[in-house]
Amino acid sequence: MESVVLRELSIGYRDTKVGSEINASLYSGEFTCLLGSNGVGKSTLLKTISGFIKPLAGDVVIDDVNINDYSAAKLARKISVVLTGKPGVENISVGELVGMGRYPFTGFWGTLNKDDEKIVDESLDMVGVLKLKTRMVQTLSDGERQKTMIAKALAQHTQMIFLDEPTAFLDFPSKIEMMQLLQNLSHHLGKTILLSTHDVEQALQLADKLWLMNDDKMCIGTPRELSANDTLGSYIERDNIEFDKKNMIVKIKS
Template sequence: MVMKEEMNQNILVTKNLSIGYKQSKKEVLCLLSDINLTIRRGEMVCLLGPNGAGKSTLMRTIAGIQAPLAGRTLVEDIPIRDRNFKEIAQLLSIVLTERINVGNLTVYHIVSLGRHPYTSWMGKLSDADNEKIKWALEQVGLLHYANHFINQLSDGERQRVMIAKALAQDTPLIMLDEPTAHLDLPNRVEIMRLLHRLARETNKAILLSTHELDLALQAADLIWLMARNQPVKVGAPEDLVLNGSIEDTFQNKSFNFDRKTGNFIMNYQKKQMIQLLGNDVMGFWTQRALSREGYQVTCEKAGDCCVQLLEDCMEWEVHRNGEVTRCKSIQSLLSHLKESFQL
């Protein structure tokens, strides 16, 4: 009984999937084989990986847009490749990266297109269809914009319109390709928070490919981590950080991944050693600024320069060669150090 309930929770399942391209009748380029992945109801999964790892190919293959080299994809136990376009459109909806350029259509009209798989050939909307459209707009906070033209909306609002269209389509699986690609930071955060909430509240499965590693680590229930010629690594974001998978996948000479903060830190050419005394927020940002300028920062006594944080008055005290200098900002601190070390 438990096994049956667990199976019913699976929205998406890939079985021994191989992805790639048939370059000719005899030549096949296989990017990855034996892919076995699962997404359950109410889960938000982020697909991460460097460029060229095969993320877009995997997304297209799962969606049935591209034929697999082997294996199959099932949505609610239904093989995608065995269904026609209308049947697939009732199983999964897709939100693409491209900007919307249909200025003569209203928000309501665009969201109503999500009901197309359920209407007759005339496309007439029923009362139930209209209720579903209004519900979708409410979910993304845009019901009051229903009669606005799409070109009157910001990029973030337009992306929420397309998410509403996917919700109106009422599929168990929603797939998004780089949904935050054209957005500023506040809107990127809002879109990721929205998708996380929708997965929970609608009990749908949400799969999105993204380069927003920092946001994915905060918002995703699971991460699918892709690297060239390596099996897909699956796990909670925190597990993939702690076991070094994130670090290994995005390894680069130009930066390091900091497991403590979940951020990438640029590598700078190192020069003088500086002892930094102090911690907390002020210490964190001071260390970051000093590292950016190429100083080797340590809490131990090293070299002939020490920076003491005066947290009560938000000032920096520089001790060097028996002299003490106070700086009132990080900018003035960096200027003083530059002049001091050039003497």
């Protein structure tokens, strides 16, 4: 089932266009990874389909409704977003920050009930930081902070989760665990998950679909499809790097 549809979408800021005529769909139960070089527009695309930036042209349709027709409160019940950078709040605990993910459901005062508290604990436990619940946010490492922000997104209990380089500050084992967690959420809970990443080999192994932004266009397909048609090879290969499209692995030339 299509959760998100992009129709002739152009993205950018004012007169600076970074992507045009993008046509793509995200589906329930699919884990999609967004690839592309630095500066190609991945973050801009994620912010556009999350409602933070207006499209320059075209449409973003969420569950058959144009994104412009959603109120902020209703959109927050549809989509949770994890962007790069610090959370912008200090002097609160990890548990309190993750509890902010419940704001679409808690009313004006944001008071958590027992069910909300249980969801917060479950979300913290899923990403392996329940033991940090009482820690102050400003004392966290980059990796701990990133896991906390992902827990906040999980606590929001949305059908769709969009993440901008969620594994950027994690050590290698944690990168794998986080990617597997997000894949499991899509496959077992039917969530629509889109994340941008530079971890190409992990995306090749775990993603159901790849969106590859390259030269003002979007290439879409399964990892195997984009490998077979040389799209991935063109993106990855350099003088000292080659892509084995049969085995879908990146090799460094000696």
